[in-house]
Amino acid sequence: MIVLEDALTLLLNHAPLHCNTTRLPLAECFGRILAEDITSTMDFPPFNRSPLDGYAVQFKDIIHASAEHPALLTQIESVPAGSVPYNTISSGQATRIMTGAKIPEGADAVVRLEDTGTVNSQIAIWTAEKAATNICSQGEEIRINEKVLTAGTLLEEGALGLLSMLGHANPLIFHKPKIGILATGSELLSPSDPMKPGKIRDSNSYMLLAKVLKAGGEPVLLGRVEDNLSSIITKLSAHPNLPLYITTGGASVGDYDLMEKLFQELQVPLLFKGVAIKPGMPVLAGIWKNSLLMALSGNPAAGSVSFEMLITPLIRKIAGLRNWKHKKSTVKLWGTFKKTSPTRRFVWARWFVKQGTIYAEPLSHQGNGMLKSALEANALLEIPAHNPIIENGTELEAVLLQL
Numbered sequence: 001m002i003v004l005e006d007a008l009t010l011l012l013n014h015a016p017l018h019c020n021t022t023r024l025p026l027a028e029c030f031g032r033i034l035a036e037d038i039t040s041t042m043d044f045p046p047f048n049r050s051p052l053d054g055y056a057v058q059f060k061d062i063i064h065a066s067a068e069h070p071a072l073l074t075q076i077e078s079v080p081a082g083s084v085p086y087n088t089i090s091s092g093q094a095t096r097i098m099t100g101a102k103i104p105e106g107a108d109a110v111v112r113l114e115d116t117g118t119v120n121s122q123i124a125i126w127t128a129e130k131a132a133t134n135i136c137s138q139g140e141e142i143r144i145n146e147k148v149l150t151a152g153t154l155l156e157e158g159a160l161g162l163l164s165m166l167g168h169a170n171p172l173i174f175h176k177p178k179i180g181i182l183a184t185g186s187e188l189l190s191p192s193d194p195m196k197p198g199k200i201r202d203s204n205s206y207m208l209l210a211k212v213l214k215a216g217g218e219p220v221l222l223g224r225v226e227d228n229l230s231s232i233i234t235k236l237s238a239h240p241n242l243p244l245y246i247t248t249g250g251a252s253v254g255d256y257d258l259m260e261k262l263f264q265e266l267q268v269p270l271l272f273k274g275v276a277i278k279p280g281m282p283v284l285a286g287i288w289k290n291s292l293l294m295a296l297s298g299n300p301a302a303g304s305v306s307f308e309m310l311i312t313p314l315i316r317k318i319a320g321l322r323n324w325k326h327k328k329s330t331v332k333l334w335g336t337f338k339k340t341s342p343t344r345r346f347v348w349a350r351w352f353v354k355q356g357t358i359y360a361e362p363l364s365h366q367g368n369g370m371l372k373s374a375l376e377a378n379a380l381l382e383i384p385a386h387n388p389i390i391e392n393g394t395e396l397e398a399v400l401l402q403l
């Protein structure tokens with residue numbers, strides 16, 4: 001039996017390298033992973049611009065302006081956003097300017113429209129307050145040659161906006177790694193099959209499909225197969241060269257638990273067999289040709305814990321994500337945890353914030369064959385091995401699940 005962290009290290013060390021890359025139109029890039037560093041080829045803003053509607057002026061002309069003694073200026077031009085000013089401002093002049101428009105040469109201040117008026121066809125400036133700072137300077141957000149985005153970034157709204165702003169209409173992104181999922185077990189029916197005595201419907205295939213998608217992979221459902229070695233090999237071989245194959249079921253010690261025999265038959269050298277966690281202890285992993293082959297428990301909650309702790313970070317890494325590690329937090333236990341165990345345990349829980357403190361409450365229905373608690377959970381709460389009864393408010397570590 002191997003320690004969880006060592007198992008993950010072994011998997012990461014043997015993980016197939018990043019996927020190939022391709023260029024995609026920006027509109028199709030949400031949720032994808034950037035495969036190139038983005039360095040700006042321009043300043044942003046690209047020119048000094050006005051942050052408000054008003055008048056561009058010379059500050060020295062308005063410095064003493066007040067409601068009683070307004071500065072009176074002559075308007076020489078009006079500049080909407082998207083146009084450029086043609087005239088340089090001299091002393092005594094003002095250019096009407098809209099938000100986002102380029103500041104004319106010669107101006108060093110902008111007075112907002114609300115602080116101005118008209119007196120005898122002249123522009124009256126009532127105050128100089130803030131006028132000198134009402135200019136967005138060229139390059140104040142981004143400088144030319146500045147690295148703005150790094151390969152491995154998950155493309156969400158901020159990144160898509162930046163890419164668009166900097167003119168990257170077709171950024172380079174990683175292909176999603178294809179992950180094979182095979183449910184083994186002679187008891188398994190498809191979700192559309194009518195129930196039969198002794199049978200259950202396969203829930204693992206679709207649960208793992210969702211987990212693969214969340215981790216940034218592309219699930220390839222290899223189907224369901226009875227507990228028969230040659231049938232299992234046929235199903236796996238039908239989709240060659242996937243970077244990772246995951247099976248569920250048959251990972252324990254029963255008469256029909258075939259996974260160890262499968263690894264022998266395929267001559268797959270084992271990276272490890274069994275991980276020291278509860279649930280999710282039965283996991284076999286090995287290298288099959290150039291792929292990783294992993295056999296998880298058939299028990300839905302057990303397979304799910306193994307997946308979260310080992311396979312989610314693995315897929316995120318293969319998919320090219322820079323921040324592939326779990327998000328963890330120290331939380332306070334909400335309630336009392338009475339179940340003791342010689343093995344390190346992960347418990348489905350919900351975290352929440354109350355008066356500035358993060359708490360996590362273990363959910364009911366924690367059985368390793370049960371799915372209900374996994375449905376509601378947003379965290380896996382870690383209970384150390386050989387734990388005593390854990391009192392309300394005790395600090396524990398939790399893995400925060402991706403939502």
Ligand SMILES: Nc1nc2c(c(=O)[nH]1)N[C@H]1C(S)=C(S)[C@@H](COP(=O)(O)OP(=O)(O)OC[C@H]3O[C@@H](n4cnc5c(N)ncnc54)[C@H](O)[C@@H]3O)O[C@H]1N2
Binds near residue numbers: 188200202252280
């Ligand atoms: N004598 C022992 N028996 C068991 C041990 C043990 O140490 N000694 N470990 C138990 C633990 S812990 C676990 S976890 C399970 C692991 O079993 P397997 O990985 O071999 O999984 P199966 O036996 O094939 O299935 C377990 C359970 O899950 C149901 N199942 C299977 N596939 C699916 C699916 N695709 N969708 C929904 N449910 C599925 C299956 O019907 C079984 O009820 O072993 C314990 N036994």
Ligand code: MOO
Binds near residue numbers: 278279280282302303
């Ligand atoms: O090891 Mo089993 O996976 O406890 O549930």
